[in-house]
Amino acid sequence: MEGLTLSDAEQKYYSDLFSYCDIESTKKVAANGRVLELFRAAQLPNDVVLQIMELCGATRLGYFGRSQFYIALKLVAVAQSGFPLRVESINTVKDLPLPRFVASKNEQESRHAASYSSDSENQGSYSGVIPPPPGRGQVKKGSVSHDTVQPRTSADQQEPASPVVSPQQSPPTSPHTWRKHSRHPSGGNSERPLAGPGPFWSPFGEAQSGSSAGDAVWSGHSPPPPQETWVSFADTPPTSTLLTMHPASVQDQTTVRTVASATTANEIRRQSSSYDDPWKITDEQRQYYVNQFKTIQPDLNGFIPGSAAKEFFTKSKLPILELSHIWELSDFDKDGALTLDEFCAAFHLVVARKNGYDLPEKLPESLMPKLIDLEDSADVGDQPGEVGYSGSPAEAPPSKSPSMPSLNQTWPELNQSSEDTAIVHPVPIRMTPSKIHMQEMELKRTGSDHTNPTSPLLVKPSDLSEESKINSSVKFASGNTVGQQQAGVVAHPPAVPPRPQPSQAPGPVVHRPVDADGLITHTSTSPQQIPEQPNFADFSQFEVFAASNVNEEQDDEAEKHPDILPVEKASDSASSLRVAKTDSKIEEKTAASVPANVSKGTTPLAPPPKPVRRRLKSEDELRPEVDEHTQKTGVLAAVLASQPSIPRSVGKDKKAIQASIRRNKETNTVLARLNSELQQQLKDVLEERISLEVQLEQLRPFSHL
Amino acid sequence: MAVCVAVIAKENYPLYIRSIPTENELKFHYMVHTSLDVVDEKISAMGKALVDQRELYLGLLYPTEDYKMFRKLHNSYTDVMCNPFYNPGDRIQSRAFDSMVTSMMIQVC
Secondary structure: OOOOOOOHHHHHHHHHHHHHHOOOOOOOEEOHHHHHHHHHHOOOOHHHHHHHHHHHOHHHHOOEEHHHHHHHHHHHHHHHHOOOOOOOHHHHOOOOOOOOOOOOHHHHHHHHHHHHOOHHHHOOOHHHOOOOOOHHHHHHHHHHHOOOOOOOHHHHHHHHHHHHOOOOOOOOOOHHHHHHHHHOOHHHOOOOOOOOHHHHOHHHHHOOOOHHHHHHHHHOOOOHHHHHHHHHHHHOHHHHOOOOOOOOOOOHHHHHHHHHHHHHHHHHHHHHHOOOOOOOOOHHHHHHHHHHHHHHOOOOOOOEEHHHHHHHHHOOOOOHHHHHHHHHHHOOOOOOEEOHHHHHHHHHHHHHHHOOOOOOOOOOHHHOOOOOOOHHHHHHHHOOOHHHHHHOOOOHHHHHOOOHHHHHHHHHHHHHHHHHOOOOOOHHHOOOOOHHHHHHHHHHOOOOOOOOOHHHHHHOOOHHHHHHHHHHHHHHHHOOOOOHHHHHHHHHHHHOOOOOOHHHOHHHHHHOOOOOOOHHHHHHHOOOHHHHHHHHHHHHHHHHHHHHHOOOOOOOHHHHHHHHHHHHHHHHHHHHHHHOOOOHHHHHHHHHHHHHHHHHOOOOOOOOHHHHHHHHHHHHHHHHHHHHHHHHHHHHHHHHHHHHHHHHHOOOOHHHHHHHHHHHHHHHHHHHHHHHHHHHHHHHHHHHHHHHHHHHHHHHHHHHO | OOOEEEEEOOOOOEEEEEEOOHHHHHHHHHHHHHHHHHHHHHHHHHOOOOOOHHHHHHOOOOOOOOHHHHHHHHHHHHHHHHOOOOOOOOOOOOHHHHHHHHHHHHHHO
């Protein structure tokens, strides 16, 4: 390989290009892809390119080392100057101009711009340059007028991207592309002043007044007229073809172009004014948006409902899918309505989309609605303060995060707390303690739970179902359909006692599920319950007996009852009652009564006298018992409430405690209601019993006869 | 774990269906339809007036462990619904919804 002597300019230029091609920062090898692009951009015929590559040794080596790359570049220059390609010519040709790469539209223009655009605004803000719609305007300008202009590497990068866009569509590439550009280091050329926007005007020569416009643009925010064109869609839907979407309209060609360029100007202005943040809203824009907001919703702190927003944005003639996406992005709190901030963000996105920018996947930081507390001051203050603001994007989200993401954060917290308490569904949402909800709460509760006993109660949400179940259970016991109401009542009260006894809570809870097995355990668990159980058991027997005695009232079935009753009582009570769904208490009672009645023996005849005896006994016992019971139920709720909450609150998070407190309160209310219902039923039962007793007394004299 | 996610409209057509791996689409579609039958069964068995989303879900195949996933799905679904530009009955085309589903499926797969 011949030694290569490069002038300073060449050296600099080549090293820039090398850095550009050196995408993997190896400092030694230029990426083949880039190099090829570069060569293509040199607008040399393919065979020349191949020749160059061969000559510089890359084909031999298989990669472009720095020297090969430099040689290649030199050869490109040679070829472009029209000299025959020879290895010798790289050093022999004097005053060889630097190789030209056409792709460099921006760069070429920026070279131009370098002369008249202000560097300050563009320091490093390469991203501010909107990659101009490639091809057309630039090509004509680029290759012709910028012979001596150094191509810029990033321009090459743009070329592949830009061809996609038509000039009629204003800055086509989406913001993220710009960001890419900005990240692209390309050798720290201070000379490359991305005064993109300035020179950028030139492609739009037909509508622009050239570089002077650029100056004007640069000077600051341009006057409203160009802005009006953007937003014209809102005002005049028919002419709103702000572009892109309806390229077919011929008559709009020029207007579109003008508009496009105007909008481009706006965007460029926007970008240039905002370092590295294409989504910034300028003051005029914001003002415009606010005015539009006012037309829909005069109160600036109020909301625009979804339907109104839908109408408004539909006027922009964007496809519904895109509007839908814009909505998703801008409705930050997902409430179906737009606040001023959200509205501005949405409007801005619509405008950007109309101008050809792709919609981002996530809402850009500058468009995020500020928190309500920060809002007013932060809003206005932030907009102008772009550089600092956008320069620290990482800070922005945290500042905004408190309320919004906190909403999101509370969800996981709730999840956790609810998981702790094994209630998966966020309890706070359901403030109305429905019985089913309660039941599920119970089912989900881990560990002992006083409320479990209530669940069987809760299982019968309606009196109807209650009665039916109770009827079935009593039927098992009595084998008759007598006094169903009474039976129902009978079944009910037995259920109550376990509840009132929180200390016994674990007992019934545990046992209920294992009813089939632990009859005896029922009786053993709660001493307090036991005394009641026999009573209730007797009570049911009493009912049965009463039913059996009330022959007159009943049909022939009544006669069968005494026989059926004892039989069923003895044999089936244990099992059938167990089968009875709801009332473990009945089972318990029966269970209690069964052992108590063991003395009855298994003969069918034995039971009748026993029940009678028991009845007599129970009548007396029951009365006081009922009173006790009512008193107890009064106490129960309070005890119930306190008991379970105590073990639960220990060792849990505050939230869990609060949640459990809420649940307990709900449980309380339900239980209280239940309590009152049961008491009512008790009273009814007592009345019936009294009437039955009276009848009995009447009948007795007859039996003696 | 989650190989297929589907959102079915009231009228029993899918508003959104996605499966990983993509080859078994048809099979999954059928499964979704059969699972609809299961859902119907459960609903009729409940006999309760409440439309308790939690209950309904738990009545299905794998309660609790997938509940978080279900909730996320449901939340995203409500977000989609909130969008005024969304017509109920349309296929769900929201990118956010898509990405949420993808993340969910990837996370547990």
